[in-house]
Amino acid sequence: MGEETGSREQESKITPRARDYAQWYQDVVRCADLAEPAEVVRGCMVIKPHGYAIWEKIQAELDRRFKALGHKNAYFPLFIPESFIRKEAEHVEGFSPELAVVTIGGGKELTERLIVRPTSETIIGHFFSKWISSYRDLPLRINQWANVVRWEMRPRVFLRTTEFLWQEGHTAHATHEEAIEETLRMLEVYESFAREFMAMPVIAGQKTPSEKFAGALTSYTIEAMMQDGRALQAGTSHDLGQNFGKAFDVKYLSREGRLEYVWQTSWGVSTRLIGALIMCHSDDNGLVLPPKLAPIHTAIVPIYKSDAERTSVLEACNRLGGALRNKGLSVVVDDRDECKPGAKFFEWERKGVPARVEIGPKDLARGQVAIKRRDGGDRFFVSGDAAADRIVALMDEIQDALRKRALEFRESHTRTCDSFDEFVGIMAGPEGFVRGGWCGDASCEAKVRETTRATIRCIPLNNPKESCPCMVCGKPAGERVIYAKAY
RNA sequence: CGGGGCGUAGCUCAGCUUGGUUUAGAGCGCGUGGUUUGGGACCACGAGGUCGCGGGUUCGAAUCCCGCCGCCCCGACCA
Numbered sequence: 368m369g370e371e372t373g374s375r376e377q378e379s380k381i382t383p384r385a386r387d388y389a390q391w392y393q394d395v396v397r398c399a400d401l402a403e404p405a406e407v408v409r410g411c412m413v414i415k416p417h418g419y420a421i422w423e424k425i426q427a428e429l430d431r432r433f434k435a436l437g438h439k440n441a442y443f444p445l446f447i448p449e450s451f452i453r454k455e456a457e458h459v460e461g462f463s464p465e466l467a468v469v470t471i472g473g474g475k476e477l478t479e480r481l482i483v484r485p486t487s488e489t490i491i492g493h494f495f496s497k498w499i500s501s502y503r504d505l506p507l508r509i510n511q512w513a514n515v516v517r518w519e520m521r522p523r524v525f526l527r528t529t530e531f532l533w534q535e536g537h538t539a540h541a542t543h544e545e546a547i548e549e550t551l552r553m554l555e556v557y558e559s560f561a562r563e564f565m566a567m568p569v570i571a572g573q574k575t576p577s578e579k580f581a582g583a584l585t586s587y588t589i590e591a592m593m594q595d596g597r598a599l600q601a602g603t604s605h606d607l608g609q610n611f612g613k614a615f616d617v618k619y620l621s622r623e624g625r626l627e628y629v630w631q632t633s634w635g636v637s638t639r640l641i642g643a644l645i646m647c648h649s650d651d652n653g654l655v656l657p658p659k660l661a662p663i664h665t666a667i668v669p670i671y672k673s674d675a676e677r678t679s680v681l682e683a684c685n686r687l688g689g690a691l692r693n694k695g696l697s698v699v700v701d702d703r704d705e706c707k708p709g710a711k712f713f714e715w716e717r718k719g720v721p722a723r724v725e726i727g728p729k730d731l732a733r734g735q736v737a738i739k740r741r742d743g744g745d746r747f748f749v750s751g752d753a754a755a756d757r758i759v760a761l762m763d764e765i766q767d768a769l770r771k772r773a774l775e776f777r778e779s780h781t782r783t784c785d786s787f788d789e790f791v792g793i794m795a796g797p798e799g800f801v802r803g804g805w806c807g808d809a810s811c812e813a814k815v816r817e818t819t820r821a822t823i824r825c826i827p828l829n830n831p832k833e834s835c836p837c838m839v840c841g842k843p844a845g846e847r848v849i850y851a852k853a854y
Numbered sequence: 855c856g857g858g859g860c861g862u863a864g865c866u867c868a869g870c871u872u873g874g875u876u877u878a879g880a881g882c883g884c885g886u887g888g889u890u891u892g893g894g895a896c897c898a899c900g901a902g903g904u905c906g907c908g909g910g911u912u913c914g915a916a917u918c919c920c921g922c923c924g925c926c927c928c929g930a931c932c933a
Contacts, residue, residue, distance in 0.1 A: 380866095389927080406925070464931075486933090520855080520931055527932060600933065637933045670892050709893040716893095727892055737892080746892095820929090854932090 381717075383651045388595045395645055396524050398717040399654035403524075410522035410529030414638070417718060418525075420662035421641055422532065426512065428564055428659075429534060429636070432556050438508040438536060443490050445514075446481040451489040454614040458488065461581020465518045467529075483516040488582060488607065488633055491537045492615030499539060499629060502621050506549070507539045525642035526599070526854055533637035539617060539629040543608070546630035550606045551828075553634040554587045557602035565640065566657040566770035567591050567647045568777055569601055570800075570849055572825025577809055580633075584608035590824040590849060592777045593646035596798035598824045598851035601643050604634035642854075648742075648769050654719030655741055657769050658762035664696040665758055666715040670708050670727030683726050683751070687736065690755040696762070716741065721765050722758055742768055783847070787839050790850070794819035800851045804844030806837035814839050815850060824849045 381398055382390040396402055401418030405411040414422065430440070446469065453459050462485050469481040484490070491509065499507060516530050536553060540546040554571050561569045569589035579586035583605035591601045611617070612628035621627050648655040658664055667684045671677040681702055688698045699720075701711050708725070715723055725737040725746070736754045739746040742765050749757045780799035784790050793801055798821075805811065805823060815838075816822050826848045837844045 393926095404925085409924080515933085517932070521927095521929085531933070533933065603933065635933065639933050668892090672891060704891095707891045707893090707895060709891085709895085712893050714894090725892065729892075 381651060381653055384594060391651070392642075392646060393524065395649050395654055395717075399719055401525075401641065401645075401654070408529075410519065412524050412528050414532075417662060418641060421644070421656070421660055422638060424660045424662065425564075425636075425640055426534070429556075429560060430510075430512075432560065433510050433534075433536065436508070436552070436556070438510045438538075440512065441509050442511055442513070443484075443487050443494065445484055447484050447487070447490045449480040449482055451493060451615075452482050454489065454492075455582045455610055457610070458582035458614075462486070462517075467516045467518055484513070485515055485517045486633075486635075487511060487513070487515075487535055488537065488611050488631075489615070492611040492617060492631075495537075495539050495629070495631075496615050496617040499617055499619050502541050502619050505539060505541045505619060505629065506545065508536070508549075509538065510534055510536045523642075523854075525645070526639055528638075531638050533635050535633060535635040538632045539612070540631070541619065541621065541627070541629070543606075543630045546608075546632050547606055550585075550587060550604045550632045550634070553632070554589065554602075554604040554828075557589050557604070557634070557636060561589060561591065561601060561643075562770065564657065564659045565644055565647070566659075566766055566773060567601070567643060568770065568774045570825060570827055572827040572830070572849065574603075574825060575805075575809075575812055575823050575848075577812060578822065580605045582607065582610050583633075584610065587828075588825050590851070590853075591643050591647060592773075592780060592800060592851070593643070593854070594776065595646075596780050596800075596851075598800065598849070598853040599639070599643050599646065600824070600853065601640060602634070602636040605632060607631040607633060647773050649719070653717035655769070656719035656721060658721045658766050661719065661721050662697060663699050663715075663718070663720050664762060665691055665698050665722045665724060666711070666720045667698060667700045667724045667726065668708050668711045668715075669700070669702060670725060672728075676728050679731060680726055680728065683731055683736075684724075687724065687726070687751070687754055691758060694755060694759050696759065722761055724754070724758070740765055742772075784838060785836055790815075790821075790838055791819055794821045794852065798852055800824070800849050801838075802847040803838035803850055804835040804846070805848045806840055806842045806844050808837070808840065808842075811837055811839035819852075821850050821852045824851050824853060 381394040384391045399417065400415050402412045402414045405413055466485060467483040470477060512534050514530055514532050518529060519527050522528050538549050540549060558569055558571045561567045569591045571589050574586040574588055580603065585606045587604045588600050589602045590598045593599055609628040609630055611631050617629045618626050619629060645654060667688055669680045669684045671680045684700045688700045691698045712723065719741060721741050723739045730736055734751050735748045736751055737746050737748055740761060781802060782793060782799060783802045784793065790801055790803060812823055830846045832846055835844050835847060
């Protein structure tokens with residue numbers, strides 16, 4: 368290192384993925400100006416405007432989808448009485464190690480300690496019990512946009528921070544069937560959102576008992592493959608059964624006059640999605656954003672020498688900018704005088720803007736503009752009249768190209784495997800997903816984890832039945848599950 | 855919590871081994887002025903640091919000793 372020739376390349380240097388993937392990730396986050404480690408608060412991050420703008424886009428679309436399905440937003444306290452956490456046995460056990468606890472308030476020791484919420488099943492359970500008394504109150508569908516705190520051992524910006532932003536949906540139903548239906552419906556919302564908006568294909572499936580949410584009957588997940596072949600859990604949906612209903616006494620009187628416990632679900636996605644977005648599409652030049660989540664769709668860079676050129680070029684830039692905005696795109700006309708066009712190109716590239724437009728004197732003379740798409744390919748020229756429509760169409764093309772590329776990557780890094788020895792070899796190499804049989808035994812699952820650090824990411828939904836051996840013990844498995852190393 | 859690395863200007867670091875020629879430096883970034891502008895511009899001038907914190911050794915500490923704190927990386931945990 369240090370053999371670079373100084374200049375601004377130094378501080379905006381992005382480590383190539385092939386050399387050090389973890390460093391590359393941090394470099395992209397920094398160079399795209401998405402977030403920075405809070406430093407003064409261990410494990411926490413500052414989400415900077417460009418990063419937060421992506422989160423707002425994610426929020427807007429998910430919020431729209433939730434509301435369309437009848438969920439209503441609400442907000443519950445940040446603090447949870449410690450006794451609440453203890454009411455559901457498995458829940459306490461799962462979350463105890465990572466709780467932040469408030470012991471002093473207003474200078475006085477509290478009579479009951481307060482937990483900074485790691486998730487809100489307990490406190491929402493408490494209020495559900497007050498709000499629900501009849502089958503007529505069901506189903507109850509609530510969503511909360513909030514921050515939560517989990518004292519994780521090893522934080523990573525966006526992927527695993529001590530405090531993170533998320534949405535948590537909580538619903539209560541009269542029957543288990545209805546709750547299961549809800550759980551799967553929300554999983555589907557996540558799956559389609561990831562595919563359609565993030566251009567990120569995911570595998571929707573069920574977690575094994577050892578990987579499920581503490582307190583759930585069954586947990587479902589969407590698993591995405593990152594560019595280093597590792598899996599990232601991008602969202603979860605839980606069938607909570609009556610576990611929290613019983614712990615918090617959430618009962619209703621049925622039509623038949625019987626007192627019953629409700630069946631609940633919970634589901635969530637977090638700012639981790641931004642990490643997923645980065646590791647799914649970005650390259651050695653920085654962030655690559657799918658147009659549907661890009662805060663800025665197009666950056667227009669004017670090129671000029673004289674003042675006269677500046678005036679006419681800027682006029683053309685603003686005209687195109689206005690036309691694009693009228694078509695619903697978010698546009699920046701980069702008229703900063705303090706940096707050269709080249710510097711602007713690099714900046715917008717690092718920030719993942721899907722399309723860049725250049726307009727200079729030569730273009731004005733020829734009645735054209737130059738366009739470069741962020742996801743690859745050479746710069747090309749389009750007539751000024753056709754530019755706006757072309758760029759709008761380009762957004763869909765890029766969205767689609769990114770999705771296809773990610774899907775192809777996943778397919779080409781997914782292998783089918785029946786032998787444990789072969790599996791160990793795969794996990795020692797460039798990794799990826801492995802479709803292998805699993806007999807259902809926790810000890811076989813544990814052996815995989817101990818020897819390779821890989822885990823069963825999920826049992827895919829609608830999994831075809833096939834006669835294959837358990838990859839570990841060789842007993843008949845009946846279906847294949849997804850094995851991978853995870854973040 | 856175990857293993858490793860590191861704290862000197864906004865950033866990346868040099869200086870520390872062998873304490874004093876360092877009124878603490880460099881490059882990048884930042885400010886002003888000028889020349890520039892189709893893939894990271896150049897020149898000139900300038901602003902900017904109680905050397906992570908606390909103690910100790912010494913005539914003298916960024917440099918040596920002790921303690922503490924923090925950050926990063928690798929594991930176990932997780933959205």
